[in-house]
Amino acid sequence: MESFDFNLRKFNTSNIYSYFLNHEDATKTDLASSLNLTLPTVTKNIEYLSDLGLIQVSGSRGQTGGRRAITYSLCAEAKISLGLDITKHHVSCVAVDLNGKIISFKRNWLAFEYTDSYFKEVASLLNTFVKDNNFDEKKILGVGIGIPALVQSDNRTVFYSRIMGFEENTYEMFSKYIPYDISMFNDAKASCFAEKWVNKEIQNTFYILLSNNVGGSMLINGKVYSGNNFRSAEVGHITLVPHGRQCYCGQCGCVDPYLAATNLSQDDLAGYFANLAVTTDEKILDNWDRYLDYMASTIINVRAILDCDIILGGYVGAYLEPYLDDIKRRTLKISTFDSDADFIKLCSYKHESIAAGAALHYISQFIKTI
Ligand SMILES: [Zn+2]
Structure with a gap:
């Protein structure tokens, strides 16, 4: 009986907290009627969550002359989580709040090398980021690290890293200098996690990460399918052109060497797309034309196997809005079954989705404890 009471109490608290995560503010009456709870239960939980510093009085609501009801809202920065995106040439740092919103980010140029001094420098960049933003260290839940490598479900063990050459003790190297709890994630999986965070209704979906390498993440009934x-979901290594371009994996003709963002620009995609919109340079237009055809073929391969929505994400995905109709047209032209291409979507989380997705791991874990 006691355990039943405890579970019921936790269930109510967690429901009330979730309500604040999804609404700007609420009065006690709002909570009682929306969640079908009694006012004393709501009051007790409001006190509890306020004592923990998780919600706060935000104002009052009501007609002039009548009794005004106090409104409460989430203390979004009661806890924060940090995220890193580690690539060959740069390290991005982000901080996200309990709403999953990026509250600060910084992109730093730093050439990757698997040395002690590199990991020390990454930690130093992160510490500077924390100091510059005046983040209270006690509020930091942990650091999620997105890397272009495959990571076991323990979020610690790297088992495939041809792009950068992370070794087995990568986790130890990061944790040697980073003074917080850390977890590592495959970049595409982290990015997809961020996408799922903003689009909670996503069910059957394949996320294609079009960044300096091509990755993927597959959701079935809203859950990651890991294999x-x-x-x-390693879409980057589907054979697109037999005996084609050399892939970093050792094979030839994989999707990766055709759709990696580096086919468009080495380090300035914003500049590339700004120029693409106005250029008449045939070489650039021709390269873009082929890039879109390769993209359409990749999309239709995934669609044929999984019959699900496909989200175009990563660095390139953030710039595809003006080209979405063209992508749909090209895909439809080579589709066997589809009569429209509305299953092709663009990512909603446009910037720093890898670092943010990695950081959101800690936010999601924390919310589950309430
Ligand atoms: Zn490959």
């Missing part, structure tokens, strides 16, 4: 060996 038998945590190697699912």
